[in-house]
Amino acid sequence: MRPALLLFTCLMPLPLAAQDESPGADGWAVAAGDRRFGASDLADRLAGQVVEFMDGSKSHYRDGNRYAYTYEDGGPEFTGAYAVGADGTVCVTFDNDARRCDLYVLNADGVLTLITTDGYRFRTR
Template sequence: MRVLAAVLTLAAAPAIAQDWKSHSGDEAFDAETLTARLSGQTLTFYDDGRSVYDSNGEYQYIYGGGGTWYGHWAVADNSRVCVTFVTGVERCDRFVTNGDRLVLQTADGMRFPIRP
């Protein structure tokens, strides 16, 4: 019984962790609009890191100081984009607009604005 309780707790944890800590003015995307917004685009962050969302579903994160992580991206519900890296690790982040700025939110509440 304890094993079942532990498994159920772990299964529920991702849902609990994704509060997203939205700010006033945040506007989410529907899946179709977010797919169109990202497909074929390169987003540049203020640390010069770049996320490349190829239209064929391939993904690259290029660090500002060098180095690249490769994977595949897909739009999920609630304005989220999930990337499965070639290592098998998956992460899901949420995109919103706030005013005229595009912002990436991590599940733990960090916010990364995208350069215009």
Template sequence: MRTMMILGLACLASGAAAQDWKTQNGDMPFEASALSERLSGQTLVFFDDGRSVFESNGQYQYTYGGGGTWYGHWQVAEDSVVCVTFVTGVERCDRIVENGGRLVMQTVDGMRFPVREIEAHS
């Protein structure tokens, strides 16, 4: 439920550049090109069944675990950051790292959401 609140509502527009990401021991950030390649054409499924779909054409959808979808466009920034501009005009940026072999999405306020599984799609 928390993931849907964080990603779906996207009430907090954030600038990625000046953030002090609260990293944890073992967090491995990605180079921008490597993160873009890792996410493109993939669906990240979170433990609350929320789904972030990163289409290879830059389109993005976040579907709540209980239903309801937000649409937008995604792009990768420096420091392992992914920014989504939703069709409402709201932008949010989160950091995606790997820790212990698992992708983890981190919000600007330090909340962490591990990815349960990654699904490839066409």
């Protein structure tokens, strides 16, 4: 397995079960009731914050658009730089040149949820 692919596989928290989703015109599998963010709203929401997923892993959106992902507190960090796209996506270029893009939405219950390009959904705490 290529190192970049292995990194992507390792950096994904466990997904939730599918929830009546269908790819939109832009390819993202949003569910009924999902509310998308505008670029500036999402950038403001993430800047300087730590997003914790249900499995305890965390995405750190640091100053200067620096990014770190950790599986657990005190564990290794996978670092890079992040950018918020005009469509409300977040793309991370890791320091090893691996890259991924995800979409954050507020689900129907108002919970911040990350959707991967493969359609997996990860609720946050």
